[in-house]
Amino acid sequence: MRKPLSVLAVIALTGTMTVALTGTAVAKGGGGSKSTPKVPKVTSCQVKTAQLGITQAMTAFLTGGAVTVAMKYIDQGAKIGAAYESSKAADTAAGLTSPTKPTYPISVKAQCTGKTKANFTYDLYLKDLTTGTTTAPLGLNASGNALIKKGVWYVSASTVCDLVDSGISSAPPAQLAQVTAAATACYTAIGQTLPPAS
Numbered sequence: 001m002r003k004p005l006s007v008l009a010v011i012a013l014t015g016t017m018t019v020a021l022t023g024t025a026v027a028k029g030g031g032g033s034k035s036t037p038k039v040p041k042v043t044s045c046q047v048k049t050a051q052l053g054i055t056q057a058m059t060a061f062l063t064g065g066a067v068t069v070a071m072k073y074i075d076q077g078a079k080i081g082a083a084y085e086s087s088k089a090a091d092t093a094a095g096l097t098s099p100t101k102p103t104y105p106i107s108v109k110a111q112c113t114g115k116t117k118a119n120f121t122y123d124l125y126l127k128d129l130t131t132g133t134t135t136a137p138l139g140l141n142a143s144g145n146a147l148i149k150k151g152v153w154y155v156s157a158s159t160v161c162d163l164v165d166s167g168i169s170s171a172p173p174a175q176l177a178q179v180t181a182a183a184t185a186c187y188t189a190i191g192q193t194l195p196p197a198s
Helices: 007-014 047-063 077-094 157-166 173-189
Strands: 103-114 117-126 142-149 152-155
Touching (some): 047 103, 047 152
Antiparallel strands (some): 103 117, 117 142, 142 152
């Protein structure tokens, strides 16, 4: 089900900016330090390591820039890479993204749903890399799911498709067709269909 979002949320949801992972503070939902925390290898869902691993996977996706970096911890990332690139191009064309104000996840709350699976809720915020200031959380209360693969947490492709889909309701008219096509392609690549507008 699509939820209307403000333009600021569209910036956060469908935009991707090229920056490095900012480390410990980001993993805890804060600003950002220079070191990246070491996430222990995991074999089963534990809330604490799930929240940390999912936060890092979401951060890599949201700040990764190039498709190979952004999709590194996205399950079926190779399948949805083209849709991701199309969504990113639409955001750039609309002026919705800025390499100096990347989007980060915050308030990640995980709930284990199986030995290697979890559902999670999260919000997003923006950080101005020039001034170091951050926005308040956007109040999205978004949700997704994740799974353990190769000893680390991966965010599901459907979660990424949901983010792309969320941008449809607030896309500028000139980019609406491109964002809709990207969302449709994303879901199609993983054998799902674009949810109906609500």
